[in-house]
Amino acid sequence: GQQVMQIPQYQHVQEGEDFTTYCNSSTTLSNIQWYKQRPGGHPVFLIQLVKSGEVKKQKRLTFQFGEAKKNSSLHITATQTTDVGTYFCAGANAGNMLTFGGGTRLMVKP
Amino acid sequence: NAGVTQTPKFQVLKTGQSMTLQCAQDMNHEYMSWYRQDPGMGLRLIHYSVGAGITDQGEVPNGYNVSRSTTEDFPLRLLSAAPSQTSVYFCASSYTGTPNTEAFFGQGTRLTVV
Numbered sequence: 075g076q077q078v079m080q081i082p083q084y085q086h087v088q089e090g091e092d093f094t095t096y097c098n099s100s101t102t103l104s105n106i107q108w109y110k111q112r113p114g115g116h117p118v119f120l121i122q123l124v125k126s127g128e129v130k131k132q133k134r135l136t137f138q139f140g141e142a143k144k145n146s147s148l149h150i151t152a153t154q155t156t157d158v159g160t161y162f163c164a165g166a167n168a169g170n171m172l173t174f175g176g177g178t179r180l181m182v183k184p
Numbered sequence: 185n186a187g188v189t190q191t192p193k194f195q196v197l198k199t200g201q202s203m204t205l206q207c208a209q210d211m212n213h214e215y216m217s218w219y220r221q222d223p224g225m226g227l228r229l230i231h232y233s234v235g236a237g238i239t240d241q242g243e244v245p246n247g248y249n250v251s252r253s254t255t256e257d258f259p260l261r262l263l264s265a266a267p268s269q270t271s272v273y274f275c276a277s278s279y280t281g282t283p284n285t286e287a288f289f290g291q292g293t294r295l296t297v298v
Contacts, residue, residue: 075243083224105284116274116289117227162226164287170234171242172217172283176226 076101078165080175088183093150095178097163105166106139106146111177112159120148120161153182186210190275190290197265197297205260205293207275213288215278216258217242218250220271221292227274233258234281265297 077100087093097106105124109117121130123139123146130137136149146163160177167173191206209216217232229242233252247269249261258277262269272294276287 080226107287109287116292117276117287118289119286122284122286164227166283170215170232170240170282171229172287173229173243174219174227176224 076165076167076169076171076173078163078173078175080163080178082178083176084179084181086181086183087153089155090152093153093157093180095148095161095163095180097146097148097165097175099144099165099173101165101167102143103165103167104143106143107164107166107172108137108146108148109162109164109174110159111162115159117162150180153180155182155184158182188275188277188288188290190273190293192293193291194294195296197262197295199265199267199297201265203262203265205262205273205275205295207258207260207290208256209258209275209277209288210256211277211279211288212255213277213279214255214281215283216252217276217278217283217287218248218258218260219274219276220244220269221274222271230260230273232283262295267297269295270297271295 108120111117128139134151162177163175218230219227231250275290
């Protein structure tokens with residue numbers, strides 16, 4: 075079945091440093107979604123990418139979808155303590171299943 | 185403006201007991217799903233439904249049953265609880281009959297099986 079791998083599993087950064095998490099799928103995706111989960115909370119939708127090579131920005135967050143639609147990345151510029159949490163990618167294929175990556179837990183030192 | 189509501193929030197079961205985790209959404213969403221979250225393993229899909237009367241298995245369906253008699257409700261039944269089912273369970277819904285739009289998650293149910 076479809077597998078979605080995400081690296082790194084953990085990342086400690088100093089406040090103000092940049093952060094990137096990478097997502098790779100074993101199969102071609104119809105779209106990829108990104109979610110953020112704060113400690114003790116539930117996943118909250120951030121964005122969806124659909125087109126090959128698509129790049130979207132939300133303030134300090136930049137999301138990319140690979141040309142082959144099998145990989146994606148999330149980059150945060152100048153992290154803040156409010157960015158703390160676990161970031162998940164989730165891939166949808168031609169079926170009706172949304173498969174989540176293992177997540178990257180971001181910790182920010184003030 | 186409730187969104188996706190899960191009950192209970194916390195539950196402790198003894199091995200072999202059965203129980204039902206409730207999930208209800210008031211957004212008229214077609215697609216509903218159940219995930220379990222274990223440390224370091226992300227969210228794994230248990231079962232999903234593309235509409236009332238239709239359910240299908242996800243990645244880890246063994247030991248769980250679901251039904252979808254109405255658009256609003258999607259309960260998850262544990263038939264005979266095992267310690268391996270200790271986890272946090274999330275219910276989610278999406279507007280269309282596919283997972284190709286934003287998923288709204290409930291607050292989660294933290295289940296411990298002893």
